[in-house]
Amino acid sequence: MTPHHLHAVAAAWSLQAALAALQAAAMEAVADALAGDTGRRDISIPSQQFGRRHALGGHGDPTADHALGAWAPTRPDPCAEALGSILRELDRLAGHLPGAPGQDPATRIRQAIPGMRPHVAARTSQALRHLDRAARRHLHMPPDLAPLPGNPPCPACRLQMLQVHTADPTRTVVCTADCHCTGDTCPCGMPVRLEGAAHIWTSDRLTREAA
Known part of the structure; x- marks a missing residue:
């Protein structure tokens, strides 16, 4: 996707x-x-x-x-x-x-x-x-986000502002630094790099990127 x-x-x-x-x-x-x-x-x-x-x-x-x-x-x-x-x-x-x-x-x-x-x-x-x-x-309910354990840096902007969607069973992760993909050369590591799209990863993909 x-x-x-x-x-x-x-x-x-x-x-x-x-x-x-x-x-x-x-x-x-x-x-x-x-x-x-x-x-x-x-x-x-x-x-x-x-x-x-x-x-x-x-x-x-x-x-x-x-x-x-x-x-x-x-x-x-x-x-x-x-x-x-x-x-x-x-x-x-x-x-x-x-x-x-x-x-x-x-x-x-x-x-x-x-x-x-x-x-x-x-x-x-x-x-x-x-x-x-x-x-x-x-x-008065907060957004469905929680800090990602370990506080790793974003693969793209390198800021430590990654958060996980807690209600999503796949635990997708987003960068809350308003970080957007720049296209094919973006260092984000998303499976589909799409210029202008806000960065989002499945938790398993982000783990592979961090490794």
Whole structure:
């Protein structure tokens, strides 16, 4: 895959983790309301139709309609509102992609990324990162990044600012020094050198480069 594909996959996993946390916060609001604890949120719940018939990465998540239509709040819970808005946008993004009937849009998008053209993967990555930032902003949740153990230098810029995507099962690594590939002669060691692309490596590739 090109760097654009790797960035898009990492953004999809990051968003999935943020949506799970956002859903948990929204469900907490429902639990508080059912328990009669409305001191923190003024929510009334006329129905119990909060839920989804399919799962998001192993976590049950409400559809966009259910997220906003499960109750008629006088002061909407911000996490539920954000969740509904993000899910609607994901439904729109996934609308033209192949996938199993009833498959949640986040999974559909992630599974379709490897087959995308590079410029489409780049646009998808940008859209997913935008939604991920929106979800995390509501939760005051930090980005899905952690310092790379051992603090090695970037193969390209040599700065020690490499970080790993923790939600991505492949543990892709990026340079947070705004480091971009210069093309065929770039010392980055990415399998596909692509001028202008932000550097990203799979963890096994970076290990080989360091060796």
